[in-house]
Amino acid sequence: DQQVKQNSPSLSVQEGRISIxxxxxxxxxxxxxxxxxxxxxxxPTFLISISSIKDKNEDGRFTVFLNKSAKHLSLHIVPSQPGxxxxxxxxxxxxxxFYFGTGTSLTVIP
Amino acid sequence: xxGVAQSPRYKIIEKRxxxxxxxxxxxxxxxxxxxxxxxxxxxxxxxQFQNNGVVDDSQLPKDRFSAERLKGxxxxxxxxxxxxxxSAVYLCASSPNDRGETQYFxxxxxxxxx
Numbered sequence: 001d002q003q004v005k006q007n008s009p010s011l012s013v014q015e016g017r018i019s020i021x022x023x024x025x026x027x028x029x030x031x032x033x034x035x036x037x038x039x040x041x042x043x044p045t046f047l048i049s050i051s052s053i054k055d056k057n058e059d060g061r062f063t064v065f066l067n068k069s070a071k072h073l074s075l076h077i078v079p080s081q082p083g084x085x086x087x088x089x090x091x092x093x094x095x096x097x098f099y100f101g102t103g104t105s106l107t108v109i110p
Numbered sequence: 111x112x113g114v115a116q117s118p119r120y121k122i123i124e125k126r127x128x129x130x131x132x133x134x135x136x137x138x139x140x141x142x143x144x145x146x147x148x149x150x151x152x153x154x155x156x157x158q159f160q161n162n163g164v165v166d167d168s169q170l171p172k173d174r175f176s177a178e179r180l181k182g183x184x185x186x187x188x189x190x191x192x193x194x195x196x197s198a199v200y201l202c203a204s205s206p207n208d209r210g211e212t213q214y215f216x217x218x219x220x221x222x223x224x
Contacts, residue, residue, distance in 0.1 A: 002113070002214075009212055036152050043145050043155035043169075089213075098147070098199060100215035 003027060004092050006101035014109050019077040021104050023090035028052065028071060032093040035064060035075045037086045038103070044089050048075070080108045112136065114216035116202050122222045128190040131219045135183070135204030141165075143213065144177055144187050145201040153201055159185060160208050189221075197223045 005024045013019045021035075031052045036044030050057040050064045050073075057064050063076045077084055085108050092099045115134040123129050135142050140161050145153035156175065157167040161182035170177065174193070179185040189196055199220050203213040 043153045046152040098201070098215070098218050100201075100203070100213070102212045102214055 002102070003099035004090060004101045006088075006090060006104050008104050009102070010105040010107070012107045012109060013080045015082055016079045019075075019080045019084065019106055019108065021075040021077075021088050021090075021106065023073040023075075023101050025071050025073065025092050025099070027092075027094075028068065029094065033064070033066060033073050034091045034093065035062075036089040036091060038089060039086050044087075047088070077106075080106075082108045082110050084108050114202055114204050114214050116200075116216035116219050118219055119217065120220045120222075122224065123192055124224050125194055126191040128188065129192055129221065130186050130188045131200050131202075131221075133185045133187070133202030133216060135185070135202070136206075136214055139204035139206050139214070140182070141205040141208050142179055142185050143201075143203040143205070144185070145203065147199040147201055147218070148195075149198070156187070165208065192221075192223045194223050197221055 003026055034049040035047045037047045038044040048059050048062045048064050050066050055066050065074045073090055087103045087105045089103045090101045117132050142159040144156040146156050147153040156170045157177045158165040159179040162179050175189055177187045199218040201218045202216040205213045
């Protein structure tokens with residue numbers, strides 16, 4: 001069973017609007033969560049992360065929210081731009097290993 | 111369904127030694143990826159297989175790294191000889207298609223080269 005789940009395989013958003021990508025996890029201790037962005041034919045690149053001692057981390061247009069009671073992680077992109085179109089992976093680093101979600105393909109429509 | 115399996119989970123070797131990693135993808139997944147994730151960085155794509163053929167190995171250091179996917183199922187990644195900078199997590203992922211939009215990652219193999 002997947003330790004980290006991204007239940008939406010794809011998402012389409014109009015340029016300038018908010019993109020919200022979601023991620024759920026099943027196990028938690030003092031973990032570290034990461035979001036990666038992946039373009040075709042490339043490996044995922046690191047985007048933003050959050051420690052489990054926080055509930056929010058912001059970096060420019062990207063904000064990650066962590067709801068520990070719900071074991072839920074979300075990435076907000078505001079405003080969305082066409083260059084944000086990519087596949088987004090969430091990942092959990094337990095210190096012993098990484099667990100990756102299966103990815104959400106975001107399309108930002110101009 | 112069973113996920114992507116990788117072994118070993120951890121490996122410690124000395125520089126100049128050889129090491130091999132094994133990956134068993136999800137049944138029926140035609141596409142298999144090997145990534146190298148160095149501490150603090152995102153995964154770097156080393157090689158992508160479509161069935162038993164190589165689609166992309168442009169970032170594979172071919173002087174020391176090799177990979178094969180005989181019969182289009184399991185895959186092995188070998189490093190020979192290893193260098194200190196090869197210390198990383200090696201991730202295997204599989205996908206039911208070649209677009210890379212949905213990838214199922216294995217737990218990874220943590221390699222430490224001393």
